[in-house]
Amino acid sequence: MITTTRPEQTAIPQKNRLLVGLSLLLCVGFFSTTLISYYVSRSSIRESILTQELPLTSDNIYSEILKDLVRPVFISSMMASDTFLRDWTLRGERDSSEVIRYLKEIMTRYGAFTSFFVSEKTRIYYHPSGILKTVRQDNPLDDWYFRVRRIVEPYEINVDPDLANRNLLTIFVNYNVRDYKGNFLGSAGVGLTIDSVRSALRDYQKRFSRSISFVDTTGRIVLYGDGSDMKPQNISEVDGLRDLAKKILTEGAGSYQYTADGGTHLLNVRYIPELKWYLFVDKTEEAALAGIRRTLYVNLGVCAFVTLLVLSITGLALSRYQERMEELATTDKLTGLLNRQALDLLLHQAMTRSHRAGSPLSVILADVDNFKAVNDQHGHLVGDEVLRRVALNLREHLRESDTVFRWGGEEFLIIVQDCDSSAALLLAEKLRTATAGDLALAEMAAGLVTISLGVAELRPREPVDTLLGRADAAMYEAKQAGRNCVRMG
Secondary structure, three states: OOOOOOOOOOHHHHHHHHHHHHHHHHHHHHHHHHHHHHHHHHHHHHHEEEEEEEEHHHHHHHHHHHHHHHHHHHHHHHHHHHHHHHHHHOOOOOHHHHHHHHHHHHHHHHHEEEEEEEEEOOEEEHHHHHHHHEEOOOOHHHHHHHHHOOOOOOOOEEEEEEEOOOOOEEEEEEEEEEEOOEEEEEEEEEEEHHHHHHHHHHHHHHHHHEEEEEEEEOOOEEEEEEOOOOOOOEEHHOOOOOOOHHHHHHHHHHHHHHHHOOOEEEEEEEEEOOOOEEEEEEEEEHHHHHHHHHHHHHHHHHHHHHHHHHHHHHHHHHHHHHHHHHHHHHHHOOOOOOOHHHHHHHHHHHHHHHHHHOOOEEEEEEEEHHHHHHHHHHHHHHHHHHHHHHHHHHHOOOOOOOEEEEEOEEEEEEEEEEOOHHHHHHHHHHHHHHOOOOOHHHHHOOOOOOOEEEEEOOOOOOOOHHHHHHHHHHHHHHOOOOOOOOOEE
16 A cells, blocks of 8 residues: 655644643643632532533432333323223213223333222222222211312322221322213222332432432422431421411422421422422532532542543544545545545656566556536436446456555546556546446446556656556547547557
8 A cells, every 4th residue: 555755743843832832731721610610609509500410410310200200190091081991971870890900901011010990980999909998078088089070180190008908008199081972971090009108208218319209289299219208298397498488388389498307308299290290409518519529529620530531641632533534635535545636746756666677567547437427317316426436346346556646626646556558548438437337336327437548658757647648548548449448548
């Protein structure tokens, strides 16, 4: 392979010193700005935690909750709109085994803890295990059903003991079932055990390092992440939150600060419409600032490392940059071949070597036939692909010692070293045949793409212009002879 001559490297040490100085200046500025900003802007950092970090964490937890807790809402919605359940009720609930089998299938298919349907007409409580009971208005345990009958919303979520499962405390999704005219038929839904939800909350707290709880619209704390039963039951009973409780429930979402247990707490609140609960994400200021401090130390360490790395690789980067600039200057962007600027240098070198050693040297000038017709009929994008494919063909069928250039437009020049005119003619014919038989070119522009080639062997003390002129004249002679052929100049 022939490589180009590099420019003088005398300017590189000076460039190195300049870049090293700039790197040191930037790093010193970075260290100073980071430290000063940390100590001066602690209040701004706290505000950033309230307005950015905690809301982002709340968003992440909300996304997790949608996956883990909101699924029962969608299952209940599906049950309420199921034509089987409505039709079975409208037909008079004749065969209870049908709805019991339906509820069993809901539990099995969706992995629910329980499922149910209470009929408005008969007040029967249907359960996967059978008919559980008949709800009565004078039974306090059945208040939920008569409350659901009155709500405007399509469903509610409540926490009650599950009579069919040893009175385990369960989160029920109670969804109104209506007929095709909008009349109330009953309530259907599924339930999750409190323990399973608490387990999910504990997992969230562990992953996000935040205290998490759910609060209903009255301020009642429905669930704590740690499952403690000794904590206050309403946010109006929580130290520090007592004065904010009304504001939080009125606004429904936002970031707050309060003091409790001798420390400042940072709180983010958002309303989850699917559950009709508020999500409280709480973190102490000390813990929050500890993370910022760790981030600060990490940033300082990274800056120091990067500074050393930049200083150590500056020389290598400059060398590669220099090589890349040389490559861009001598390479044709479309075909990846060497361009005419590289040709001027390398052809002179090859000719000088040939004169000194007395070895033969030939050049082959190839021109793509009918290229204007290709562009006119198939577009310039196809024309570009044709040039790339022709360039690839030429490279693949040349020796390693041969060099191919994009001469200009659709013309290519090949320097063939240690090769007289006879051998060069054979090589040119090989290139012509390969191009004419290329199936990829035939697919791009059927019957159009061939090449005409002109060959010229270097004569003693012959100048460059004369050698190239003879190759050019031979190539045009091939054109006039009908294209897709080779001529000797």
